[in-house]
Amino acid sequence: MRQPRKLAKWLVVLVALHAIVAAAGFFAPYDPVEQDRQRPYLPPMRIHLMDAHGHLHLRPFFYPLKLREGSFDQYEENTATSVPLLFFRSGASYRLLGFVPARLHLFGATGARIYFLGSDAYGRDQLSRILYGGQVSLLAGLLGAGVTLLLGALVGMAAGYYGGWRDELLMRIAELFLALPWLYLLFALRAFLPLGVGPFDSFLLVVVVIGIVGWARPARLVRGVVLSVKERDFVRAARGFGASDFYLLRRHILPETASVLLTQAAILVPQFVLAEMTLSFLGLGVPEPLSSWGNLLATLQQYNVLVSCWWMYLPALAIVPFFLGYLRLASALQQRTVTYKIDEKNDWNPS
Amino acid sequence: MRKQRSFPRRCGITMSLLLACVSTIALPALGSPHPQQTNAKEELLSLPGEIGRSGGRLVISLRAEPKTLNPLTAADAPSREVIGAMQADLVHINRATQLTEPALAKSWKISPDGLQYTLTLRQGLRFSDGHPLDADDVLFTFRVYLDESVHATQRDLLIVGGKPITVRKLDAQTLVFQFAKPYGVEERLFDGLAILPRHLLEKPYQEGKLGQLWTTATPPSEWAGLGPFRLKEYVAGQKLVLERNPYYWKTDTKGNRLPYLDELVFLFVPSADVQVLRFQSGETDIISRLGAENFSVLGRQQRGYSMSDAGPGLEYNFLFFNLNDLGEKSSADFALKQKWFRDVRFRQAISAAVDREAIVRLVYQGRGAALWSPVTLGNRRWVNSSIPHSPRSLDRARALLKEAGFSWSTASNGESSLLDSKGKPVEFSILTSSSNADRTKMATLLQDDLKQLGIHVQVIPLEFRSLIDRVTQTKEYDSCLLGLASFDADPNSDLNVWLSSGGTHLWNPSQAHPSTAWEAEIDRLMEQQLSTPGYDQRKKLYDRVLEILAENQPMIFLASPDILVGAKNSVANLHPAVLEPYVLWNVEQLYFRNSAEIAGR
Numbered sequence: 001m002r003q004p005r006k007l008a009k010w011l012v013v014l015v016a017l018h019a020i021v022a023a024a025g026f027f028a029p030y031d032p033v034e035q036d037r038q039r040p041y042l043p044p045m046r047i048h049l050m051d052a053h054g055h056l057h058l059r060p061f062f063y064p065l066k067l068r069e070g071s072f073d074q075y076e077e078n079t080a081t082s083v084p085l086l087f088f089r090s091g092a093s094y095r096l097l098g099f100v101p102a103r104l105h106l107f108g109a110t111g112a113r114i115y116f117l118g119s120d121a122y123g124r125d126q127l128s129r130i131l132y133g134g135q136v137s138l139l140a141g142l143l144g145a146g147v148t149l150l151l152g153a154l155v156g157m158a159a160g161y162y163g164g165w166r167d168e169l170l171m172r173i174a175e176l177f178l179a180l181p182w183l184y185l186l187f188a189l190r191a192f193l194p195l196g197v198g199p200f201d202s203f204l205l206v207v208v209v210i211g212i213v214g215w216a217r218p219a220r221l222v223r224g225v226v227l228s229v230k231e232r233d234f235v236r237a238a239r240g241f242g243a244s245d246f247y248l249l250r251r252h253i254l255p256e257t258a259s260v261l262l263t264q265a266a267i268l269v270p271q272f273v274l275a276e277m278t279l280s281f282l283g284l285g286v287p288e289p290l291s292s293w294g295n296l297l298a299t300l301q302q303y304n305v306l307v308s309c310w311w312m313y314l315p316a317l318a319i320v321p322f323f324l325g326y327l328r329l330a331s332a333l334q335q336r337t338v339t340y341k342i343d344e345k346n347d348w349n350p351s
Numbered sequence: 352m353r354k355q356r357s358f359p360r361r362c363g364i365t366m367s368l369l370l371a372c373v374s375t376i377a378l379p380a381l382g383s384p385h386p387q388q389t390n391a392k393e394e395l396l397s398l399p400g401e402i403g404r405s406g407g408r409l410v411i412s413l414r415a416e417p418k419t420l421n422p423l424t425a426a427d428a429p430s431r432e433v434i435g436a437m438q439a440d441l442v443h444i445n446r447a448t449q450l451t452e453p454a455l456a457k458s459w460k461i462s463p464d465g466l467q468y469t470l471t472l473r474q475g476l477r478f479s480d481g482h483p484l485d486a487d488d489v490l491f492t493f494r495v496y497l498d499e500s501v502h503a504t505q506r507d508l509l510i511v512g513g514k515p516i517t518v519r520k521l522d523a524q525t526l527v528f529q530f531a532k533p534y535g536v537e538e539r540l541f542d543g544l545a546i547l548p549r550h551l552l553e554k555p556y557q558e559g560k561l562g563q564l565w566t567t568a569t570p571p572s573e574w575a576g577l578g579p580f581r582l583k584e585y586v587a588g589q590k591l592v593l594e595r596n597p598y599y600w601k602t603d604t605k606g607n608r609l610p611y612l613d614e615l616v617f618l619f620v621p622s623a624d625v626q627v628l629r630f631q632s633g634e635t636d637i638i639s640r641l642g643a644e645n646f647s648v649l650g651r652q653q654r655g656y657s658m659s660d661a662g663p664g665l666e667y668n669f670l671f672f673n674l675n676d677l678g679e680k681s682s683a684d685f686a687l688k689q690k691w692f693r694d695v696r697f698r699q700a701i702s703a704a705v706d707r708e709a710i711v712r713l714v715y716q717g718r719g720a721a722l723w724s725p726v727t728l729g730n731r732r733w734v735n736s737s738i739p740h741s742p743r744s745l746d747r748a749r750a751l752l753k754e755a756g757f758s759w760s761t762a763s764n765g766e767s768s769l770l771d772s773k774g775k776p777v778e779f780s781i782l783t784s785s786s787n788a789d790r791t792k793m794a795t796l797l798q799d800d801l802k803q804l805g806i807h808v809q810v811i812p813l814e815f816r817s818l819i820d821r822v823t824q825t826k827e828y829d830s831c832l833l834g835l836a837s838f839d840a841d842p843n844s845d846l847n848v849w850l851s852s853g854g855t856h857l858w859n860p861s862q863a864h865p866s867t868a869w870e871a872e873i874d875r876l877m878e879q880q881l882s883t884p885g886y887d888q889r890k891k892l893y894d895r896v897l898e899i900l901a902e903n904q905p906m907i908f909l910a911s912p913d914i915l916v917g918a919k920n921s922v923a924n925l926h927p928a929v930l931e932p933y934v935l936w937n938v939e940q941l942y943f944r945n946s947a948e949i950a951g952r
Contacts, residue, residue, distance in 0.1 A: 035799050037709045072716035073647055093765065101764070121792060122713060122799070198809070283785060288795050288810050302788055303624035304644035308651070 007332040014325040021134035025094030028128035029108045029116070033289040034092070036113060036123030039065070041073055044118040044126075044311050052079040060085045064112035073308070083112045118311035120299065124289075126311060130318050133291035137280075138322070140206050140292075141273035145265055147211025148272070149218055153261060156222025157249055161230055171223070174216035182213050186284055199290050206285055210272045218264045222257050229256040259337040266330035270323045277319075293319060393475035394457055395608075396601045401924050403603070403611040403942030409922070410635045411935070412620035416588065420574070421565035422545040423495065423503040432932050433591060433617060438545035439577035439600075441470055441489070442538045446928035446936035449732055449840045451538050455484070455546055455577060455600070465533030465884040470541075472524045477598040478548045479581035480572075486520045491549040491556075493518045501561055505544055512882065533882045535889050536843050548575040567591075579610040579939035591617040601939055611942035630656070636922055639934045641915040642789065643716040649917050661914040661927035663720040663729040666836035668793060669906040670705075670781065672698065674858045675826045676866060688779060688829060691771060698904040700751035704800050706743045710910045714792045718915060722908040724897050725848075729911070729929035730840045733890065735897040748804055759805050769805035778807040779829035782821065785812035787834075793909060794832045823860055832909075833857065838931055842880065842893045849877050849896060858905045869903050920949050 020027055045062045061084045063077040089110075090103045108114065117126040159170040186209060197205065229235060235252050243251070273293070279285045280294025281301075288295070296315040299305050305312050417430035422438055425431050443454035453459075456470040476484040496503045497515045509516050512532025519527045534540065551573065555564050565574060571582040577600070580593035593615040601609045618635060620626045627645045630638040633655070641649070650658045672692035681689070691697045707721035720728050724738045741747075756772035769777040781797065783790045794810040801808050813821070821828045835855070837844040847853035851865040851874050865871035873896050880892040900906070916927045916934050924940045927933050 033799075035796075037706070037713060037796075040713050072712060095764075122795065283812060289798065302644065303627055304642075304648045308648055 007329070007336060010325055010329040010332055014322075014329060017322055017325060018138065021131060021138055022097055024128075024131035024135055025096055025102060026104060027106050028094075028125070028131040029091065029105050029114060030125040030128045031092040031094070032124060032128040032132040032291055034124060036119065036125075038067070039075075039113075039115070039119050039123040040121050041305075041309050042075055042115050042119040042123065043309075045115050046077075047085065047116075048082070051082055057082075057084075062109070062112075062114055065115075081111075083109045083114070085109060085114065117314055118309070120296075120312070121305075126296075126314065129291040129296060130293070130315050133293050133296050133315065134318065136203065136286055136290065136292035137273050137276050137294065137319075140203065140210065140276040141269045141271075143207045144210035144214065144272040144275070145268040147207065148214040148268060149261055149265055151211065151215035152218030152264075153222050153254075153257065155215065156219040157226050157253065157257070159219065160223035160226025161245070161249060161253065163227075167223070171220070174219050177213070177216040183278075183282075186279065197287075199286050203286050206276055206279055209279070210275050213275075214268060214272065218261070218268070221260050221264065225257045225260050226253055229253050259333070263330055263333045263337065266326050266333055270319075270326040273319065273322065393600070394473040396453065396457075396473070397604055397606070398601050398609065398940060399604060400937075400940050402605055402607070403924060403940065404945070405607070405611050405613070405942070407612050407943035408614040408616060409612050409637065409938075409941060409943075410616045410618060411637045411639075412626045412629055412635050413591075413617045414623070414626070414640065415621055416619045417567065417591065417617075419566055420569065420582065420585075421562075422547070423501060423505070424562055426504050428931075432935070433593075434545065435543075435578070435932055436580050436593060436615060436935055436938050437576045437578040437582065440541055440544050441472075441546065442541035444539060444542040444839065444930070446930040446932075447926055449730075449930065451542070454541075456541070459538055461537060461884075465537075466530045468528040468530070468538065469521075470526050470528065472526070473600060474524060476577070476600045478550075478575040478577060479596040479598055480548070480551075480575040481598060482548060482550050482575065484546070484577065485523050486526050488549045489526055489546055490518055490520055491553060492544070492547045495547060495552070495556060495561065496544070500559065501556075508540065508544075533884050535881050535883050536841055537884065539839070539841055542839070546577055551575055580612075580615050583614070589619060591619075593617075599939065603940070610939035612938070615938065630917060633919075637916065637918045637925070637934050639914075639916045639927070639932075641917065643714070643718040643912065643915065646718065646915040646917070647716055656917055656919045658915070658917045659925075659927055660718055661916065661929055661933065663727045663911045664836065664914040664929045664933075665727055665729055665838075665840065665911075666834050667722055667725045667727055667911050668790060668832065668834040668909045669722075669725070670701070670797065670830055670832050670909065671858045671906045672779075672830045673826060673828050674866075674905065676859070677826060680826075685829075687771070687773070687775060691777060691779075692830070694755050695903055696751045696755040697757075698907065700748040700755070700804070701801065702904050702907045703741065703744050703748040703751065704804050705797060705907060705909065706800050707910055708743070709796055709800075710793050713796060714789050715910065715912050718913040719910050720913075722910050724901055724908060725835075725845065725906070726842075726897060727911040729914070730837075732840060732886070733842060733893060735894045737894070738897060738901045743800075745803060752804070767805045768807065776807065777805070778809070780809040780811050782811050782813050782818050782828050782831040784815040784818055784833070786815055789912070790832050790834065797832070822857060823854065831857070836931075840930060842877075842889070842896075846877060846881070849873055849900075867903075869899050870905075873899055920944075921946075923948075 042065055045065060047060045047062055049060055050056055051061070061082045063079050064081065064083055065075040066078055068074040068076050085107055086109055087107050089105060089108045091105045091108045093101060093103050096102045113125070115125055117130065119126055120129065155170055155174070159167040230253060235248060238248055238252055276285060276292065277294035277297065280292045281298045283298065285294050286292050293315045299312055413429050413432065415427070415429045417425070417433045418427050419425050419430050420434060420437070422434050425434055440454050441456040442451050442459060444450070445452045455472060455476065457473045458471050460469045461467070472484070472486060472489070478484060493509070495501055496505045497509055499506070511530050511534045514531035517529045519529065521527055552561060552564065555561050567585050567587065569582070571584070574582045576596070579596055579599050579601070581596045583594040584592040595610055595613050599609055603609060618629065620629055623642060623645065626635070626638055627641075627649065629635050631649065646658060649656070673689065674692060677685070711717060711719045711721050721740070723740050724735060726734045728734055752769065757777065758770050759767045760770055761767045771777055781794045783794045785791065791810065791812050798808040798810055818831065822831055835845070835848065847855040848857070850856060851859070851862040851870045854860055856862070859866060865874050876892045876896045880889040883889050883892065914927055914929050914933050918925050918934070921943045923942050923944045924937065925934060926937060928936055930936070
């Protein structure tokens with residue numbers, strides 16, 4: 001039984017990654033919107049164990065950076081003072097998982113700020129912004145996938161089970177949705193909305209938009225499964241015993257679509273995280289000063305950032321482990337489904 | 352590129368000698384005097400400055416394709432920039448000194464009552480096609496400018512005291528301009544008014560076709576001007592090539608006829624970032640209108656070019672609130688907001704809370720200046736140094752707000768928020784242009800500044816056209832962050848901004864009657880300075896306008912960027928100015944050094 005173990009492995013990886021983002025307040029050293037106007041575009045700081053005199057220290061430390069005389073974007077290390085890295089220290093207040101007030105941070109420093117992954121144009125800590133931005137992007141992806149799958153499953157089951165003109169109508173609508181140029185419609189939609197859309201509203205909007213755009217594909221997949229399942233003997237038998245449509249769908253047909261839905265979920269979540277990033281990159285996502293992976297990357301639209309601040313690319317790197325996890329999970333799920341199907345067949349037709 | 356460029360540099364002298372020989376043979380046949388050398392009958396203008404060498408081709412990028420080459424219809428900046436190199440005016444403003452200088456008119460006299468200007472033209476001047484210039488061309492030009500059916504963009508400038516100015520010819524070189532009222536700007540009026548060739552344009556003018564003439568598709572033979580360069584080739588979507596005007600009326604102190612360059616090429620490069628790349632790769636020789644960040648990127652990897660900072664330009668950036676009287680259109684919610692905005696103490700408090708130094712440092716990387724008035728330090732003649740440069744003070748802001756009846760409440764999470772006298776939390780949005788990264792950045796800084804006063808601000812980047820539509824037409828906005836750049840240092844260039852009837856009186860445009868006493872006072876002072884002759888008197892009146900603006904803060908002035916340019920080391924005589932066109936204002940004097948001269952520098 002190789003597959004379940006593989007599945008479990010990727011599940012654990014994903015849960016761990018999500019936990020880090022969910023507890024961003026603890027892992028991020030600072031408030032993501034706090035500006036340090038003396039340190040814009042500060043490159044990532046180096047963590048040392050060996051000081052300028054060649055002495056080894058047990059506790060990791062860093063040298064604070066300051067602007068070079070007469071320059072506005074060149075920094076130099078001040079090796080005169082070393083600032084030790086402190087672990088599990090109290091700092092900026094935050095709400096763990098959105099409601100538990102807390103002040104404890106994994107690491108921090110006193111006397112100088114530590115910029116592990118550098119700072120942005122306003123001197124905001126890039127690490128904190130990536131972690132908090134992940135909350136927005138991942139939640140948008142997860143919720144968007146939830147909405148999509150719910151809609152897709154409902155439409156797909158209705159179309160597949162009832163068939164006839166309902167099937168025709170629903171599937172033509174699905175094709176229409178697949179064919180529309182969504183990005184441009186979104187720009188138009190945004191123009192009609194009131195100007196001052198708050199952060200929460202614009203987040204909801206992103207989720208709803210992603211969810212509505214994406215339902216067509218899972219709906220077609222679910223319809224296919226339902227079409228084949230509803231002709232199976234056990235479904236016919238149940239119907240023969242007088243089961244209602246609702247009972248049949250819930251008890252016999254929905255469980256059969258579960259594997260397709262799960263696989264779809266694992267594929268859709270990263271896809272929708274990417275969709276959120278695209279929207280935010282184009283300025284249609286959550287507004288400043290909140291961060292999301294998309295609007296963090298949006299600063300790369302400026303040539304000077306592109307050529308001189310390599311650490312502004314890091315949000316793009318952050319999505320790699322997540323995507324890898326989700327896609328491996330999807331393939332493990334798919335393999336499991338196939339194996340399971342074959343086993344099933346073998347049970348029925350022993351040859 | 353390299354081959355093309357190094358050839359004229361090495362053979363500069365030989366080339367010009369060759370040209371001189373060719374023209375001696377070719378031009379007498381056309382019945383024209385020898386244009387390369389000066390002629391006794393020609394009254395040429397001798398320009399002081401470094402003596403250059405002839406030849407070469409200067410390439411510069413233009414951020415958009417010019418819409419037309421017709422000075423009558425040119426309203427967009429690229430067209431005006433291009434036309435500036437091809438046309439000439441009677442009196443010209445020197446972009447470096449910001450003072451007027453004789454141009455086509457060698458002298459002028461203003462009558463004691465300030466109503467009559469007598470201008471004397473230079474003798475023996477010729478258009479770029481060799482046709483002589485005389486007073487009739489000037490008469491024709493002003494007739495065209497003032498003709499309502501032509502819809503010339505210059506017409507409004509020539510209506511003084513409600514009446515168009517009249518022009519009369521005394522003799523072939525002398526003209527008299529008659530004004531209905533004294534005009535404070537005096538001879539600066541003539542700057543930028545291109546003198547048109549009557550021999551080419553009179554027929555189309557009588558046929559009523561002048562507006563459609565001199566488009567970008569016009570062949571060079573149907574085009575003539577008095578500027579340093581003349582039309583050679585226009586490649587739609589790509590470039591405009593100008594060639595040296597052999598009849599140009601300026602010389603250097605040694606008597607060499609200007610311009611030095613053989614060709615001036617404008618490449619159409621719409622994106623600022625692509626302009627930087629083109630300059631970096633050596634395709635263009637000069638880059639202007641640079642953002643501070645791109646300036647420092649170029650500065651860090653200087654290879655064969657050098658960057659220079661000409662100091663603060665005339666652009667001023669500001670925040671303003673919606674002070675329009677919306678009447679019934681206004682919602683109850685918005686009426687409440689306007690009550691805050693109309694309170695001068697609220698506006699003063701916002702101004703006190705703004706960290707202007709941070710804007711200069713973070714947005715302009717130090718290449719700019721904090722502003723408390725619309726007149727920047729770059730405008731040396733009109734800046735009012737008595738306007739206080741109050742540093743950021745949250746205490747002062749809090750005191751002002753408290754005095755205006757605002758109070759603070761503290762939420763459970765420790766965040767304080769500002770409440771108005773009715774207990775409503777103070778929140779508003781700032782519109783900015785999404786295409787202008789600098790202003791969006793300023794708005795984000797303001798957002799954080801005002802958060803410290805407990806004001807919740809939302810930044811809304813909007814496409815520029817819809818932003819202007821909201822500000823001037825529908826008036827559906829709370830506040831807006833914009834920038835304006837005057838085209839001239841004179842206060843009259845911003846008349847439309849300060850007069851309450853003006854269309855660019857942004858916080859409350861096109862009012863029938865001034866809605867506040869201080870706006871009425873500004874109207875009165877601006878009208879008065881318009882007809883007051885003499886700089887000292889006008890300066891006093893305008894200083895008062897600036898003081899009223901500083902007291903009432905209808906616009907909260909933030910910062911102005913420096914004029915930043917870059918040029919190849921081989922380009923000589925480049926003196927970037929803070930007036931437009933920043934680098935090409937002395938294009939006739941620009942020349943290319945040879946490699947030995949560059950090495951010696």
